[in-house]
Amino acid sequence: xxxxxxxxxxxxxxxxxxxxxxxxxxxxxxxxxxxxxxxxxxxxxxxxxxxxxxxxxxxxxxxxxxxxxxxxxxxxxxxxxxxxxxxxxxxxxxxxxxxxxxxxxxxxxxxxxxxxxxxxxxxxxxxxxxxxxxxxxxxxxxxxxxxxxxxxxxxxxxxxxxxxxxxxxxxxxxxxxxxxxxxxxxxxxxxxxxxxxxxxxxxxxxxxxxxxxxxxxxxxxxxxxxxxxxxxxxxxxxxxxxxxxxxxxxxxxxxxxxxxxxxxxxxxxxxxxxxxxxxxxxxxxxxxxxxxxxxxxxxxxxxxxxxxxxxxxxxxxxxxxxxxxxxxxxxxxxxxxxxxxxxxxxxxxxxxxxxxxxxxxxxxxxxxxxxxxxxxxxxxxxxxxxxxxxxxxxxxxxxxxxxxxxxxxxxxxxxxxxxxxxxxxxxxxxxxxxxxxxxxxxxxxxxxxxxxxxxxxxxxxxxxxxxxxxxxxxxxxxxxxxxxxxxxxxxxxxxxxxxxxxxxxxxxxxxxxxxxxxxxxxxxxxxxxxxxxxxxxxxxxxxxxxxxxxxxxxxxxxxxxxxxxxxxxxxxxxxxxxxxxxxxxxxxxxxxxxxxxxxxxxxxxxxxxxxxxxxxxxxxxxxxxxxxxxxxxxxxxxxxxxxxxxxxxxxxxxxxxxxxxxxxxxxxxxxxxxxxxxxxxxxxxxxxxxxxxxxxxxxxxxxxxxxxxxxxxxxxxxxxxxxxxxxxxxxxxxxxxxxxxxxxxxxxxxxxxxxxxxxxxxxxxxxxxxxxxxxxxxxxxxx
DNA sequence: GTAGGGTTAG
Numbered sequence: 001x002x003x004x005x006x007x008x009x010x011x012x013x014x015x016x017x018x019x020x021x022x023x024x025x026x027x028x029x030x031x032x033x034x035x036x037x038x039x040x041x042x043x044x045x046x047x048x049x050x051x052x053x054x055x056x057x058x059x060x061x062x063x064x065x066x067x068x069x070x071x072x073x074x075x076x077x078x079x080x081x082x083x084x085x086x087x088x089x090x091x092x093x094x095x096x097x098x099x100x101x102x103x104x105x106x107x108x109x110x111x112x113x114x115x116x117x118x119x120x121x122x123x124x125x126x127x128x129x130x131x132x133x134x135x136x137x138x139x140x141x142x143x144x145x146x147x148x149x150x151x152x153x154x155x156x157x158x159x160x161x162x163x164x165x166x167x168x169x170x171x172x173x174x175x176x177x178x179x180x181x182x183x184x185x186x187x188x189x190x191x192x193x194x195x196x197x198x199x200x201x202x203x204x205x206x207x208x209x210x211x212x213x214x215x216x217x218x219x220x221x222x223x224x225x226x227x228x229x230x231x232x233x234x235x236x237x238x239x240x241x242x243x244x245x246x247x248x249x250x251x252x253x254x255x256x257x258x259x260x261x262x263x264x265x266x267x268x269x270x271x272x273x274x275x276x277x278x279x280x281x282x283x284x285x286x287x288x289x290x291x292x293x294x295x296x297x298x299x300x301x302x303x304x305x306x307x308x309x310x311x312x313x314x315x316x317x318x319x320x321x322x323x324x325x326x327x328x329x330x331x332x333x334x335x336x337x338x339x340x341x342x343x344x345x346x347x348x349x350x351x352x353x354x355x356x357x358x359x360x361x362x363x364x365x366x367x368x369x370x371x372x373x374x375x376x377x378x379x380x381x382x383x384x385x386x387x388x389x390x391x392x393x394x395x396x397x398x399x400x401x402x403x404x405x406x407x408x409x410x411x412x413x414x415x416x417x418x419x420x421x422x423x424x425x426x427x428x429x430x431x432x433x434x435x436x437x438x439x440x441x442x443x444x445x446x447x448x449x450x451x452x453x454x455x456x457x458x459x460x461x462x463x464x465x466x467x468x469x470x471x472x473x474x475x476x477x478x479x480x481x482x483x484x485x486x487x488x489x490x491x492x493x494x495x496x497x498x499x500x501x502x503x504x505x506x507x508x509x510x511x512x513x514x515x516x517x518x519x520x521x522x523x524x525x526x527x528x529x530x531x532x533x534x535x536x537x538x539x540x541x542x543x544x545x546x547x548x549x550x551x552x553x554x555x556x557x558x559x560x561x562x563x564x565x566x567x568x569x570x571x572x573x574x575x576x577x578x579x580x581x582x583x584x585x586x587x588x589x590x591x592x593x594x595x596x597x598x599x600x601x602x603x604x605x606x607x608x609x610x611x612x613x614x615x616x617x618x619x620x621x622x623x624x625x626x627x628x629x630x631x632x633x634x635x636x637x638x639x640x641x642x643x644x645x646x647x648x649x650x651x652x653x654x655x656x657x658x659x660x661x662x663x664x665x666x667x668x669x670x671x672x673x674x675x676x677x678x679x680x681x682x683x684x685x686x687x688x689x690x691x692x693x694x695x696x697x698x699x700x701x702x703x704x705x706x707x708x709x710x711x712x713x714x715x716x717x718x719x720x721x722x723x724x725x726x727x728x729x730x731x732x733x734x735x736x737x738x739x740x741x742x743x744x745x746x747x748x749x750x751x752x753x754x755x756x757x758x759x760x761x762x763x764x765x766x767x768x769x770x771x772x773x774x775x776x777x778x779x780x781x782x783x
Numbered sequence: 784g785t786a787g788g789g790t791t792a793g
Contacts (some may be wrong), residue, residue, distance in 0.1 A: 206784095239784045244784075274785055308786040340787045347788060381788040382789055413787035421789095450790040481791045516792050552793050581793055588793090767793065 069104050070095065076110030080117050088623050089114045089123075105131050111136045111299045116145030117442075119408075139166050140173040147176045150444055152183030155274070156190055163197075174198065175212040195229075197368050207235045214240060217248035238266035249278025269300040277309050285316045302329070304338040311344035315351040320750040323348045327361075336364075343381040349384030358385045376402070380413040383420075392420035396429060411442040418451035425737035425764055427459035434468070437773045443549045446474045451484045457486030460735040460762040460769060477503075477511050482589035485517040490769045491778035493525035519553035523560055551576045552585050559589025564598050587620070596627060607639075614640065652716035652738040656723045663719040665711065672723070677714070680722040684713055687752040694745060717746045717763060725757055733760040741765045751775050 076092065093102075093111055101107045115124035121142070128142050139162045139234055146155035159177045162169060169177070174194060184493040195213050198206075210233055217226040226247045233240060242265045248257035261267070261275055272295045273648060279288035288782045292310055295302075296378065302310070307330055314323035327345060335341050342361060349358035360612040362382040379402050386395035399417045402409050414437055421430035434452050442448050449472035456465035470671040487496035510518075517537045521529030535554055538544045546554075549575060558567035568584050576582050583606050588729040590599035603620045606613070617640045624633040640646075653662040661670065670676060684692075693714055717738050724734035742765040753760050755775035763770040772777035 125784095196791080211784060237784095241784095243784055270785065277785065305784095305786045307786060312787080343787045379788090384788055387789090410788090411788095412789045419790070445789090447790045452790090454791065476790095480793050483791095485791060511791085513792050547792090549792055557791075585793065698785090 013725045016339050045418065056271075067650060068099070069101055069107060072099065072101055073106045073110050076107070076114060076551060079707050080110075080113045083114050083117060083278070086118050086120055089118045089120070095481035100128075103461055105133050105138075105439050106134075106706050107279070109135070111143065111477065112138060112145075113141050113240045116141055116148070119149060121145045121149045121151060122441075134166060136167040139172065140176065143173060143180070144176040145185065147179045150183065152180040154691050156184065156187070168201075171209050172204065174209060178216040181216055182219045188225075191216045191220060192225075200412060206235055207240065208232070211237070211243060214243045218243050218250060221250065223247060223251050237265075238268060243268050245274050246278055249275070249281065252282065254279070256281075267299075269306060269358060272299045273303070273305045273309060276313075278305070280309065280312060280316075285313055289317065289322075291673055302333065302335075302340050304335050307335055307338075307341050308344045311348040312343075315348040316354055320349075320352040320354060323352060339375075339377050343377045344460060346378060346385055347379040350381075350388050353389065355385055355389045355391065358382060370441075375409040376410055376413065379407050380410065380416065383413050384416040387416045387420045387423070388422065392424040395420040396424075397708050399433075409436065410435075411440075411445045411448050414440075414442065415445075415451045417447050417754065418448070419456040421452070422455040422458040424660075425459050425653075425735075426660065427456075427461060427735060428655060428658055430455045430459050443471075443473045446472070446479055449474060450479045453486065454545060455480045456724060457482070457489065458764070460715050460737075460764055462486055462490045462492070462769075462771075475508070476507075477508050477514065480508055481511065481514045481517060484521075486515060488517045488521040489767075490771060491524060491780070493521040493527070496521035497525075497527075510538075510542065512538075512547060512550070515542075515544065516549045516553060519550060519557065523557040524552055526561050528557055528561050528563070548576065548581060550578050551579070552582050555582045555585040555587070557585050560592065562589075562591065562593050562610070563597055564589060568598070577605070578609070580606055580613070585608070594627075596624070596629075612645055613642055614645045617645060617649060648740065650738065650740045650743075652719045652720040652736055654734070654736050656724065656727050661720070661723060663716040663723070665716050666714045667716065667719065670719075670723070672726075676723050676726065680718060683722060683725075683756070684749070686756050690752055690756060692749060692752040694749075712743075712745045715743055715746050717742060721750055721761055721763075722752060725753070725759060731758070733762060735762045735764075737764045741767060742770060747777065747781070751777055 001234070055169070057668065079092065083092065089111070092114060096102050096107050096111060105180065108127050112124045112127045115121070124142055124145050129137060131138055132438070139158065141156050143155045143162070146158065154175065158513065159169070159173070160532075163581070173476070178191060181187045181194065191213070191486075194216075198209055198213060208740065210229065210560065213227050214226060217223075218446060219230060230236070230244045231337070238288075241260070245257050245260050245264070246672075248254075257278060261271055264271055270292070276288050276295070277289050279285075279291065288309075292306075307326060310326050311323060314320070316327060323345075326348075330336050330341055330345070335535065345361045346358045349361065349709065358783065359382065362378055363657070376379065378502060379398065382397050383395045386398065395416060399409070399413065399420075400412065401407075414433055417433045417438075420431065421427075421433055427629070430452075435457070437443075437448055437452060449468065453465050453468045453472070456462070456468055465483060465486045469479065472479060480499070484496050484499045487493075487499060497518060500510065500514065500521075515534060518534055519531055523527075528747055535550065536548070538547065538550070545753065546703075551571075555567045555571060558564075558570060564586070571577050571582055571586065583602050587602045587606065590602060591595075601621055603617075607617075617636050621633045621636045624630075624636065636661070649664055651662055651664055653660050667673075668677070717736060720736045720738075721734060725737060728734065742763060747770065750761055750770075752764065752774050752775060753759070754772035760773040766780065
């Protein structure tokens with residue numbers, strides 16, 4: 001528990017009140033142009049720079065502005081914070097044109113600022129080209145817009161052009177340029193050029209500017225440069241010290257950072273925050289929590305940064321109690337209006353599994369919102385919270401609200417939305433999300449590309465997943481892992497393995513999840529030797545310790561290949577017999593290889609570990625039933641009944657024209673139930689003529705033959721497939737999702753259905769995809 | 784200068 005005794009601040013804070021701060025403010029107010037400025041030398045930049053069209057110089061003394069223009073320019077500046085949609089920006093633009101102000105350079109600059117604020121740097125760039133006399137404001141606004149839009153390289157190119165032919169940059173220009181240097185993956189050369197430029201142009205006394213350079217070096221990991229600059233700075237403020245403390249932390253030199261913290265003349269709340277978030281960056285949550293405690297004991301009051309970070313600690317350590325305490329303090333200290341604090345609260349409650357609390361914080365936040373971009377942060381935290389807690393429907397509903405209310409939908413929200421579509425398996429909405437991604441131009445976002453790739457695969461369209469992967473403009477291990485997993489789950493083991501090899505050739509280092517996929521691919525393809533080799537290489541070459549998921553894949557690998565005894569020995573040798581999931585993998589293998597004895601033994605282990613889990617009772621009961629050992633099967637059912645174990649109801653769903661239709665076994669609640677049942681019966685009649693026989697031996701229940709068959713015939717997946725065929729034109733592929741694993745009889749029947757109706761049928765079950773075409777399934781009847 | 788919301792897993 002956190003002792004909430006808040007000590008009075010020991011050191012003066014806020015630089016504006018200190019004498020040093022006042023001199024700083026004076027310096028800040030001093031226009032950069034009054035400093036001695038020698039003529040700038042050419043700015044060296046690596047890479048191909050394409051320069052904008054040359055600036056046309058008009059008369060050196062433009063006529064004084066008219067009142068209407070000045071007023072409109074003022075209006076533009078005032079609205080730049082609140083105008084966040086392209087529609088509003090366009091409206092202002094057309095008002096300007098209609099009023100005959102469209103040709104004025106200052107109006108164009110104002111509109112440029114507005115377009116940048118809406119994230120439409122492309123349109124801002126067009127306006128920039130039209131401006132006749134580009135002043136430092138126009139250049140800086142566009143460079144800043146490019147930096148915010150992630151177009152760092154373009155920002156640097158603009159800066160080079162500005163030095164060559166534009167006005168002299170000011171402090172703000174340079175800090176944007178340094179952001180671009182960091183964004184370009186820490187372009188040290190470009191950053192050093194800026195530093196050189198600052199020194200040559202006599203602005204080295206400007207502590208604010210030098211802090212930007214210092215921060216740049218720290219963020220690029222150029223520790224020696226950071227230390228050097230810090231040492232030579234004539235004037236250092238609290239920010240300089242904090243950047244330096246952060247630099248030590250980034251180096252992993254925690255002792256060094258603490259030493260600096262102790263010697264700093266500015267031990268204010270910011271230094272504490274820097275120290276705490278530095279620990280977080282290294283994943284040292286427990287230590288961060290300790291420092292937080294110390295801060296409560298002896299440090300200054302928490303500010304909004306401290307609360308945000310503290311909430312992240314609570315969510316990483318899943319400490320709901322701590323989170324609630326912080327929430328109380330936030331309300332008491334009046335920080336509830338801060339958008340970051342609120343989104344951290346939403347996130348903390350979601351990650352601790354209390355979505356109810358998240359959504360009440362979210363609903364309460366409407367009173368603080370002002371319709372600006374900050375609003376979208378709370379929205380996107382809430383959308384993510386729903387997705388993390390498996391509530392995809394609510395997540396997508398909230399996304400719809402965002403569009404309706406005109407809240408900015410950014411790449412974060414879209415990533416969560418794509419994940420929601422993946423979970424729900426709804427291709428049409430997924431495609432709509434993808435359209436938004438393309439329209440809003442988020443093609444450089446690796447998170448989003450991975451989520452879209454995964455979405456297509458999980459919605460059954462491997463082709464679109466591949467296309468999204470190929471079209472992605474950025475790449476990383478997660479994107480590769482998504483596509484490898486897509487092929488693996490669609491039964492295309494050879495391609496999955498090939499992609500894994502290709503990834504290594506591209507020098508992308510696989511992570512633990514990549515290995516899960518490639519091992520699972522080996523298991524499904526029956527490649528025992530290869531699987532073993534990957535398992536060994538993972539540990540020896542990549543230093544990844546196997547997790548339960550990896551062990552499960554290995555048991556699956558051996559079990560599926562029929563090496564049941566080896567699989568059993570593996571479980572015992574590796575000391576993983578406490579994990580139910582590995583036994584479940586072995587039980588599945590027993591079913592595939594019809595080894596009743598081993599299955600009974602495995603089931604005993606499982607029942608001990610998980611007495612209330614229905615899955616293994618059902619699996620074993622099916623094995624007995626398939627052998628017509630009705631007594632054993634009924635004994636199992638009695639055990640299930642005794643222990644109050646219930647089977648999770650099987651559900652299948654299909655999306656037709658933007659509506660999801662859900663079915664359960666023998667379910668007649670659908671409005672077209674009568675038509676569906678009669679169509680399915682006639683279809684099964686046709687299948688029987690083709691040679692299909694109901695696998696009545698696979699039914700769980702020991703009932704009369706005819707009754708058993710009718711239960712099988714109306715399993716949820718068959719109903720959904722039948723409805724899909726009835727309600728879509730010929731030749732259109734059918735995509736059905738099921739919450740449990742597909743039943744063996746349905747699997748057999750759907751193979752025949754794909755042949756009888758000349759349809760491709762894609763069925764997603766709880767673990768993988770089955771792609772039926774011409775009487776065959778992509779899983780090779782091996783799942 | 785520092786904070787927040789996002790992707791891959793039998």
